[in-house]
Amino acid sequence: MKKLVLLLVVLFLGFYLMTRPDSLADLSQDALANGWDMLTSLFEAVIDFVDALVS
Numbered sequence: 001m002k003k004l005v006l007l008l009v010v011l012f013l014g015f016y017l018m019t020r021p022d023s024l025a026d027l028s029q030d031a032l033a034n035g036w037d038m039l040t041s042l043f044e045a046v047i048d049f050v051d052a053l054v055s
Contacts, residue, residue, distance in 0.1 A: 016024050 013024070
């Protein structure tokens with residue numbers, strides 16, 4: 001079952017890459033930017049939490 005899902009995802013990405021490469025590039029760039037923002041917010045929250053514990 002997992003292999004089938006993985007195969008379908010790979011086929012979909014391959015089809016998407018061939019038909020609309022600019023859209024796939026924009027999608028991946030947005031995903032990376034959102035992931036970076038989320039990671040930054042997580043680290044800021046951890047720093048604030050530890051600072052609140054120490055002080």
